Amino acid sequence: xxxxxxxxxxxxxxxxxxxxxxxxxxxxxxxxxxxxxxxxxxxxxxxxxxxxxxxxxxxxxxxxxxxxxxxxxxxxxxxxxxxxxxxxxxxxxxxxxxxxxxxxxxxxxxxxxxxxxxxxxxxxxxxxxxxxxxxxxxxxxxxxxxxxxxxxxxxxxxxxxxxxxxxxxxxxxxxxxxxxxxxxxxxxxxxxxxxxxxxxxxxxxxxxxxxxxxxxxxxxxxxxxxxxxxxxxxxxxxxxxxxx
Ligand SMILES: Nc1ncnc2c1ncn2[C@@H]1O[C@H](COP(=O)(O)OP(=O)(O)OP(=O)(O)O)[C@@H](O)[C@H]1O
Ligand SMILES: [Mg+2]
Numbered sequence: 001x002x003x004x005x006x007x008x009x010x011x012x013x014x015x016x017x018x019x020x021x022x023x024x025x026x027x028x029x030x031x032x033x034x035x036x037x038x039x040x041x042x043x044x045x046x047x048x049x050x051x052x053x054x055x056x057x058x059x060x061x062x063x064x065x066x067x068x069x070x071x072x073x074x075x076x077x078x079x080x081x082x083x084x085x086x087x088x089x090x091x092x093x094x095x096x097x098x099x100x101x102x103x104x105x106x107x108x109x110x111x112x113x114x115x116x117x118x119x120x121x122x123x124x125x126x127x128x129x130x131x132x133x134x135x136x137x138x139x140x141x142x143x144x145x146x147x148x149x150x151x152x153x154x155x156x157x158x159x160x161x162x163x164x165x166x167x168x169x170x171x172x173x174x175x176x177x178x179x180x181x182x183x184x185x186x187x188x189x190x191x192x193x194x195x196x197x198x199x200x201x202x203x204x205x206x207x208x209x210x211x212x213x214x215x216x217x218x219x220x221x222x223x224x225x226x227x228x229x230x231x232x233x234x235x236x237x238x239x240x241x242x243x244x
Contacts, residue, residue: 007022007025008020008023008024008025009023009024009025009026009028009056009131009132009168010022010023011023011046011050012046012047012049012050012051012053012054013047013050013236013238014238015239015240016196016211019222020213020216021219024168024194024216024219025193025218025219026166027163027164027167028168028169028194028216028217028218029155029162029163029169029171029191029192029194030170030194030195030196031138031173031182031188031192031195031196032170032171032196032198033173033175033181033189033195033196033197033198034172034173034174035175035177035178036174036177038198038199038209039198039209039228039230039236040137040172040173041065041136041172042230042235042236043196043198044060044136044170045060045074045080045134046235047170048060048132048134049079049081049090050079052081052084052089053081053084056130057088057090057091057128057130057131057132058089058090058091058131058133059091059092059093059124059125059130059133059134060090060092060134060136061094061095061121061133061135062092062093062094062095063094063096063137063140063141064137064140067094070092071085076232077232077235078233078234078235079235088128091130095135095141098117098120099113099117102116102117102120104117105144106144107144109144109146109150110146111150114145118154118158125161130165131165131166131167132169133167133168134169134170135169135172136172137173137174138155138171138188139172139173139184139188140174141154142154148185148187151185151187151188152187152191155171155187155188155191155192159192171188173189177200182197192215193215193217193218194217195216196211196212196213196214197214198211199211199212201241208241209227209228209230210225210227210228210241211225211226211236212224224240224241225241226238226239226240226241227239227241227242
């Protein structure tokens with residue numbers, strides 16, 4: 001019999017894992033959707049750090065923030081352990097530097113460029129033997145892919161090869177505030193196996209962060225909206241959102 005630990009990838013965020021009956025099905029591609037400042041990068045980093053603490057290696061590809069800013073921001077969080085970065089359990093890589101080294105155009109990728117980038121991502125994941133991978137953000141990457149077909153092909157191929165390695169992937173998706181959209185190009189959400197939506201609700205003038213599981217293929221999850229807090233001490237935490 002396969003144990004739950006072998007089937008699921010625990011996010012380490014208790015309420016979220018409970019929602020999915022233990023965690024995300026291994027090898028899933030999950031879209032982490034939210035507007036600016038909704039907590040996408042924090043959720044992804046906490047997912048990687050929690051994995052590393054369980055002995056699962058991870059890689060974080062950033063396109064939107066330079067590495068020095070990313071690490072500086074996370075040093076304020078207690079869950080963040082610099083030693084995990086130094087030991088290579090969590091690898092931080094600037095995707096713009098990779099595409100520069102590949103000689104790719106900074107603005108637009110051809111089909112060949114996209115193929116070269118895909119190969120590099122797969123090689124890095126394989127070489128490091130990662131079980132968790134993040135691209136922050138897939139929106140910025142899709143912007144460089146010129147057609148919906150290229151976007152579909154890129155995410156599908158990336159997801160398929162990472163799934164074969166039982167590597168669970170988080171892709172961040174930037175959407176405008178207070179809209180019921182899950183992706184910029186309306187392709188990403190259909191290819192992803194899961195969608196975690198970060199939003200907010202107004203409670204008497206106070207803007208409360210929320211997290212909702214929209215889909216997670218292979219699990220019978222609820223679609224309960226949780227109140228989400230971000231604190232230096234505990235990072236992201238969820239509590240049921242009480243109806244007023
Ligand atoms: N040390 C901290 N303690 C508590 N809250 C923090 C801390 N650091 C950041 N935050 C909160 O987290 C928010 C930013 O979260 P994050 O960077 O994960 O959002 P994001 O969705 O990735 O944003 P963007 O789309 O701009 O990249 C900040 O606006 C701040 O409110
Ligand atoms: Mg971010």
